[in-house]
Amino acid sequence: MHSDPSPSLRPRALTVSELNRQARHLLETSFMQVWVEGELSSLSRPSSGHWYFSLKDQRAQVRCAMFRGFNQRIRQVPKEGDQVRIRGKVSLYENRGDFQIIVEHMEPAGLGALQQAFEALKARLQAEGLFAVERKKPIPDTPRHIGVVTSPTGAAIHDILTVLGRRCPGIPVTLYPTAVQGQAATASIVGAIDRAVRHNQADVLIIGRGGGSLEDLWCFNEEAVARAIAACPIPTVSAVGHEVDVTIADFVADLRAPTPSAAAEKISPDQAAWLARLTETRQRLASAASRYLRQQEVRLDQLAARLRDPRRQLQEKAQRLDDVELRFRQAISQRLGRERTHSDHLAQRLLAHRPSRRIGEQTQRVDQLGERLQASLSRQLEKRNQRLESAARTLNAVSPLATLGRGYAIVSSDNQTVVRDPATLSPGDRIRAKLAKGTVDATVSSVNTDSD
Structure with missing residues (x-):
């Protein structure tokens, strides 16, 4: 063991x-x-x-x-x-x-059918090398003219112009309007890209639209649009839908931005950054700040890994509360069902055993038992009296008192021993004689042992 x-x-x-x-x-x-x-x-x-x-x-x-x-x-x-x-x-x-x-x-x-078509076209274009990193053109750090291929009435152009106006309002912007949804959108987008190339003014081209369903964004998954973007000599930025939306245009473009606003952020220089680069002191400050921020980001990531997201805790608490609520409802329903069944059973039993009938039956039985008990007590008393009288007669027959009543006496010595033989006495001994009525104390004067 x-x-x-x-x-x-x-x-x-x-x-x-x-x-x-x-x-x-x-x-x-x-x-x-x-x-x-x-x-x-x-x-x-x-x-x-x-x-x-x-x-x-x-x-x-x-x-x-x-x-x-x-x-x-x-x-x-x-x-x-x-x-x-x-x-x-x-x-x-x-x-x-x-x-x-x-x-x-x-x-x-x-x-799923659209997704399959998406994956098939993606695989074919990737095999042709349209997604290769080495074929992507660099985006200029300071564009002189920005072209935008999108709807003139959509939210995308508004978001792009708002960001550019805030970051660098001096850069001119040209809109190449196009449909971004529906059957005619594919040819319209290809035509807008062609106009931008022929216009030969923009040195970067944003292509995109705001968010929508998979069907709404499908024109950016068409092969014609993908090949037009790939063949465009102007560096292109794909900005289609929200951050979670992914299209073929994102893979073909030279740069992918999660939203139209983010595209404007990526390609526009910040005026504050220009001013920061004017002096070497600011450059060293920016470099030191960058190193410090990286260190703090690492520390923040470490702390974030140890700190649970409060939203997740709230979600878990909400899920636990819902679980308790569902179990509580089930328990109440089951309890009510059991109580209802028990109540019905008791009602049936009560109906089958009516108190008035039961009381009458029990009253009659009590009367019968009372009569039987009275008769039994009478018989028992009679038998006990007879036995007592018989025992009294027997006891009286053998009682010493009866013998004393006929004139006999019981003689005992000083030590209260009953004297049966006179030889046990000597003259001068004290004796006591018990008679039928009272006792007599005496002194032995002589002892006679004769039987006569």
């Missing part, structure tokens, strides 16, 4: 909370963002406004949570059995140890 190792040599055991926290951190850092497609089932929408559901296929399923801030963007609420595509982050609900996806976007799975 082996003895247990010393406590100091035993490996430290994790608590369940520590294990789940480490597993959640590992999942969230290993899967930054995923797209998953499947059938929606077990959809629950508690009063908090959050959605909880499962996504399944023929062999497996995964739990999902979509919080109110994200599901409010869904145009049409999904229903059980819908085929959907979701984008989100892999995580773990620590309180129950449930593997789950925190969903940030949901769309019908029917968009």
Whole structure:
């Protein structure tokens, strides 16, 4: 038999909370963002406004949570059995140890055909080298003229002009208007790029539009637009949709910006930076500040890795509250069902055993038992009296008192021993004679042992 190792040599055991926290951190850092497609089932929408559901296929399923801030963007609420595509982050609900996806976007799975076309064109153009880094033209640090290919009425041109007006209002901007949505958009975008090339004024060209659905942005995934961007001699910046939107134009362009505003930020020089470069002192200050900021960023990243996001904690608390609410409702429903069933059972029993009938039956039985008890007591008393009289007669027959009553006496010595033989006495001894009525004390004057 082996003895247990010393406590100091035993490996430290994790608590369940520590294990789940480490597993959640590992999942969230290993899967930054995923797209998953499947059938929606077990959809629950508690009063908090959050959605909880499962996504399944023929062999497996995964739990999902979509919080109110994200599901409010869904145009049409999904229903059980819908085929959907979701984008989100892999995580773990620590309180129950449930593997789950925190969903940030949901769309019908029917968009898969467009996604397949996107991937097919992307692979073909990439094989041709249109995405190669070595073919991309550098973006000028200080552009003299900026061209913009977008809709004249959309939000993109407004955002671009606003940023340029703030950062460097002296740079001229030329708009090459085009449709950015619909069947005619592809040819319109190609034509606008061609006009910009023929105009030969801009030394950088922003091509893009504001956000929208995959169908809205599809013209920027067309092969004709991609080849027009690739063939453009002017350095191009793709600025299509929001930060999460990715199009073929992003891969072909010389620079990809997450939004139109970001594109204007990237290509426009900052007047404050120009002034900062006028003196070498400011250059050294900027260099020192840059080094300090990098050090602080590293420190901030280290601290951020140790500090949990308050929003995630609030989401977990909200999810836990919803879980408690659902379990509470189920418990109340089950309790009410049991109490209702028990009440019905008692009512049936009460109806079958009416108190008035039971009282009458029990009263009659009490009367019968009372009569039987009275008769039994009488018989028992009679028997006891007879036995007592018989015992009294027997006791009286053998009682010494009866003998004394016939004139006999009981003689005892000083030590209260009954005298049966006169030889045990001597003259002068004290004796006592018990008669039928009282006693007599006497002194032995003589002893006669004759039997006569």
